[in-house]
Amino acid sequence: MNPTDYVILAAILFTIGTVGVLIRRNAIVVFMCVELMLNAANLAFVAFARQSGTLDGQAIAFFVMVVAACEVVVGLAIIVTVFRSRRSASLDDANLLRN
Amino acid sequence: MTLATLLSAQVSPATGSFHYASLLVLLPLLGAAVLLLGGRRTNTWGHLLGVAAVLGSFVVAASLFFAMVSRPSESRSIVETLYSGISVGGFSIPIAFRIDPLTICFLLLITGVGSLIHIYSVGYMEHDPNRRRFFGYLNLFIAAMLVLVLADNYALLYVGWEGVGLASYLLIGFYQERPSAATAAKKAFIVNRVGDLGLFIAIMVMFVTFGTVSFDGVFAGVSHTSSTTLNAIGLLLLLGACGKSAQVPLQSWLLDAMEGPTPVSALIHAATMVTAGVYLVARSGAIFSAASIALTAVAIVGTVTLIFGAVIGSAMDDIKKALAGSTMSQIGYMILGVGLGTKGYALGISHLLSHGFFKAGLFLGAGAVMHAMSDRLDMRRFGGLRKFMPITSTTFLLAYLAIIGIPPFSGFFTKDPIIDAAYNSGGYGWIYGVVGQVTAGLTAFYMTRIVAMTFFGPKRWEEDAHPHEAPKSMTIPQIILAVGSVGLGGLLMVGNRLPHFLAPIVGEAEAPNYLSVNTFVTLGLVLIGAGYGWYVYARNEVPLLAPAGGPLTVAARKSLYGDALNEAVFMRPGQYLTRLLVFTDNRIVDGAVNGTAALVGGLSTRARKWQNGFARSYALSMLGGAVVIAAALILVRR
Amino acid sequence: MSNSHLLTILLAVPFIGSVVVMLLPRHRPLLAKQVALIFALVTFALTVAVALKFDNGAAGFQFTEKYSWISYFGVSYSLGVDGIALVLIALAAILVPVVMISGWHDADDARGSVNGYFALILVLETMMIGVFAATDVFLFYVFFEAMLVPMYFLIGRYGGPQRSYAAVKFLLYSLLGGLLMLVALISLYVVSIKQLGTGTFDFTTLTTQLHLDAGTQKLLFLGFFTAFAVKAPMWPVHTWLPDAAAEATPASAVLLVGVLDKVGTFGMLRYCLPLFPQASHYFTPAILVLSIIGIGYGALLAIGQADIKRLIAYTSISHFGFIVLGIFAMTSQGQAGATLYMVNHGFSTGALFIIAGFMISRRGSRLVSDFGGVQKVAPVLAGTFLLAGLSSLALPGLSSFVSEFLVLVGTFSRYKAAGVAATLGIVLAAIYILYLYQRTMTGPVREGIERWKDLNVREILAVAPLLVLVVALGIFPQTALRTIDPAIVQTMQSIGVSDPPPVVNLGSGSSNGGTNP
């Protein structure tokens, strides 16, 4: 197997995530896209770890998963609160602050 | 031996009474200070102080004169250095007074005529609430004028030069509440400043050329200097002389200057200040003698002005303006005289001195007439005053005979030699002579016109006029001046006394020949002019309103369009330029500043739309930023 | 190096004064005024003491003191005065008490407090003295910029109707110039690190030990010069001055035009020339052109103004043209004249502003057309105004003449055309002053001023010192020139120029203008 392929896959996933953030309105979906980007990074880490023969990348992936979980906790809390206030989870509806 | 070498190395330091030379200036200066700063407290005795100050100066001047004549003629140049005025780098200007035969003539004229006019003014200004201020200004004038003639270098001369300009400004505008007086004062100062510019630049050229501006230093360098530079200096000095002496093309202010009180016209605008240009040229004789083009220019200016002034004088109905035209014309003679070079310097000065007396006499007479006629000036409303003002009319007539040059009165002895010298100057000199002679006739015409319209013929007075003879304080000075008008010319010129006296300073002039053909031609023209004047203005009735007259008369009444020219060439374009610049400054220079501010503000308002509140749009910007970063990184690596 | 503390004391006195005045109770404005005036007078007395102890014969800085301040940047708190700085400090120390007296009632019904007004003036005085006394370029810059703040408040809080526009314009203009100077200052510092090992801002070290190549000099010169040109102000960066001077109270306008702006021309003379001699030579033609434009432009605009204070402000632009001309003439006459011009201009224009202020407060209008015939009702006012005006138009016998004469002679001896062109300013000066005098003071008395009172004792007290100085320095200019001359010699040496010799040199005897007995 060629680690480069995985890196390319990771890049594709990262791009999908990025595009998702840009084009989706729903805060939850946007958030999921961010998670996708994080996981793309994870994939890259692991692939590179394989390539370089060090364990660091794999260990990092675990750290990232934990951090991502924390992010979920905080993120969902915020999104839910906003949803309760506005009855909408659309990012575009939250634009009182501008100019 | 050139004049320049003649002049050098003849200067002695002050000794004896010459130490008191600074008193000449200090006395009137102190008088002016007390009168102007003292306020109303000095109202009661202020005029007396003013008179005393000038009389004191006269006494000093007279004692200096006697001290001088007692010295041998080659050691009559005395310099008294008072203190260091400016000393920067290698350049220093000491405050130093120089007393030599040329200066002493002026000292006597200024303080002598000055004293008489001060005395005259005591009566003339008696009812003016601001008499004290008037005397303050007069004293200031005397001080400045004395600085002018006492200065030992051009810079200090310039101080006096502008100082008299200031005094003239203050005195012309003495009746400040009259807008015409204020305008005339301002005009006089500004036109004078244009002339001063010439003197100023001349001083700068002297500094650059000689490294000094002292008379001796400059004159010593003349022989080492190119004629181009000397001509440039000469022409610039001439510009200065034109401004101060109201010579064409800077003549326009003098007629308006008659807005001032009449004693001022007599002292400043006839006897002393306006002759400063003559002094300047004579004093700079060393330069002019080596600068042929400049010297020719001086003669031409004098010639043009002498006829120019006479033509104007012939057309004016205002007695003071008619006399002012005459002053221009007479100064033209003097300038012509000094424009003839070494032969003429002394002649110009001698005419200056005699003119100082008879013209002051004429003006004081005119003042007395005005005084009698409730301050009216229109000669068409005078007439027949001879009977009511015997003393004034007599002194006026004596001065009249002097100015038109009837022998043996002063003018004959001092004007004729100038015409004569012009004829003898070679080249195109005969043109000056012809113009001088014709103008002598014209002078006789306009002076006869003035005398006839004022003192002879029927009364043409307005109803409220009650003419009376002037008080003693006014008549006595007139009498003294009349005496001078009668005898001064002869005193100075018979035996070539004055030219001789001045020779160490301005070079030896030839003794004039009073029996030449030219003299008789001149006298003939004078008689024709006087006869024609008498015919028109005494034998015929003078209309109360001026007749239409031919084109020359109209032009002369408008002072030969001097003002119109100034207005068209300088004032109007100046006003447009000023308006244009005000607009430019507001809209373009400042507009650019405010415009930039507005532009940035507009940019800001527009850029704020970018901050649209949508998180996804912000994310897009971030992605854009990432692309920019990537691009920047990749571009550099290539 | 032995330290003298005189200059620090001189700085401290007005500063302490400002603090004291701020702490005084607000409901007793008279007390605040009196205390402020006392501090200003003490400062003046100290300045006199400095002037008396000053050795005219010695070159270089005197009363020097030096302490390390921010060694990280090589900055030291170092003070010292040469003749140029001394006369300018004297100018500031004289003008401050004068404007306090003249502006006694300026703040009485302003939106700011009386205490604030007088405290700000004292703070400003501290800065003004500091900016002239600093011999560390960084310290100079600090005073240079910090000076803006009190002035900004003086204009913005106590000024006329358009005050905030004027104040902001003043501050932004000056800041922009100042910040460009900051870049140049930093660059100078960086060069000093590279060449000397340790960075320094010490003026003497920078001028004597630094070797800048021509390109660097040009850039740095521009940085400094821009700041000074804005401050001076030179055409075409002058448009803040008419607004600021017109909107400020007369007292602030005097300090603004009389002293603050001099920092610009002082900076050119003290910093631009010795620090960047080659660049100075390179840019001289352009600067001469700008200053001549300024002379004519300022004068013509003054003639066209309808507002008295704006008019006086424009005359100053013309005068600053003369000052800059003198500085860049690169002759000792030009530079000594320019220095003296800075002082004289402070007195004459100061007097003009103060008297104009008296007129404006009486009439309630700044428009020239609202006056007329003042001479009739208030002769003393008119007389003082005329005297100040005559000084402004450089009448011989009054102080400005000497400086203008020296500037022009100095300029002409190196740059003929520039010298001649600048003399036209003499005629224009006569026009703007006399035209103003004619319109306001002469003619029939206009309605609204018939019942004017003439100057009262306080007002005379404010104007008299200035007019006395105008006359005294006019008659005895050497008293000031004696002090200035050695510093100019020093400056000329550090630029590496000497006066052009006369065309006709008849030996040492004739280079002396006096008559040889």
Next chain:
Amino acid sequence: MSLVALATPIVAPTIEYARIAPVLIVLGAALLGVLIEAFVSRPLRRGAQLFVTFIALAVAFWAVVRLHGTSTLAVQGAVAIDGPTLFLQGSVLLLSLVAALLMAEREVDPAGDAFAARASALPGSNEEREFTAMGWTQTEVWPLFLFSVGGMLLFPAANDLLTMFVALEVLSLPLYLLAGMARRRRLLSQEAALKYFVLGAFSSAFFLFGAALLYGFAGTVQFGGIASALSSRAGQTGLVLGGTGLIAVGLLFKVGAAPFHQWTPDVYQGSPTPITAFMAAGTKVAAFGALLRVFYVALGGIRWDWRPMMWTIAILTMVVGVVMALTQQDIKRMLAYSSVAHAGFLLTGVIAVSQRGLGGSMFYLLTYGFTVIGAFAVVSLVRDSAGEATHLSQWAGLGKRSPLLAGIFTVFLLAMAGIPLTSGFAGKFAIFASAVASGDGPLVVVAVLASAAAAFFYIRVIVLMFFSEPAQDGPVVVVPSAFTTIALAVCVAVTVVLGVMPQPVLNLVDQASVFVR
């Protein structure tokens, strides 16, 4: 190959607890805070939390001071304890202490502190009113605050990309929550939290992917390893540049550089003001610390690659920050854009890549931190019935109403504008000097022009406060308790003292500005 790696025995890492004591103390206190929330009764919680917080911050600071002079790697090279770390940690702790004072303030809002009575309650609901009426406060803010401070302490100390990522998240996640907890204008607050969170997560994903790419290149995430890999290995340009760029995106987002700045105004405006103050000061310090370490230590070898990119970003940031701020009508948004502009100025220090650049940046961060906290503290005191009166028009005539507060605010504004004798000037000078020394003169010219333009909007506020008439029903200036008073006093004192006498701190900076490698 992988077998070789797997065969290596796993050694338990050595952890030098003393060296990371400051972080541990703060994080430990945060955990204690969580326990307090769980076990201490509601009335006592606030007191307990305040006690724990202040003690923890103080002790942590003491620990930092104890570590003074340390320069070593710790925790297997994951953390660098060196001059910059300690200086920035100290700065963060001091700034946090001041910010904590603001958070503790209960007097200015009649309903209590700045935080929602219960963040989970619906805005405008009865439930919310009840909680408010009961006087409940959300004491969870304190542990969240401490967690965030812990992250900030770790962020500049992180010596590998993973630690840095973790620190970034520990710093950010509590802040997302805190941003949404304002008592007033809760919809805005929640929106701020949402935007901050979404964009923050987005940016950290970029950071992480960049870290992955660099790991792919170097085979390690430790900075030293990356640096040596860069110096020894060519090729794989894509990974290096991609990694550098993506990491830059993540960090530049945190510092608020354009075009990654757009969250700043929205979040600053919506967040509770004490949190805004904390973010503006603390995050900037921590994030710039991290940025400096990554780009100096790890990527210093390829500075010629990234410097042009940073130039672009720096110029863009300064211009955008200044231009956008010019027309802002809300004081908090204006300060937010001003902080963007300051990020631009700070980037010039990063670009310098020199010891002076590092030192200057650190000094600037410290001074700016105090100034900006002080400014927001003032904002929190100007209130009307709806809470803080942040619209600029409401500030008109504030100088009349409360000269002291307006004066204090003026000091902060002048410092931000970089006027001499304020800390802002010293900071700008330090940074610009380093940039010029590194040959970035043109960049400094841009920075200087931007500062001049920036002065306009600071001055505009001064004009409003001092030169305008107060509005009829304008806001009132509330008198705060000792908390805010002390905070304000400290901020003013630091701003002035570091402006006048910066040398002691600069000494510290000078000693501290070497990264351990």
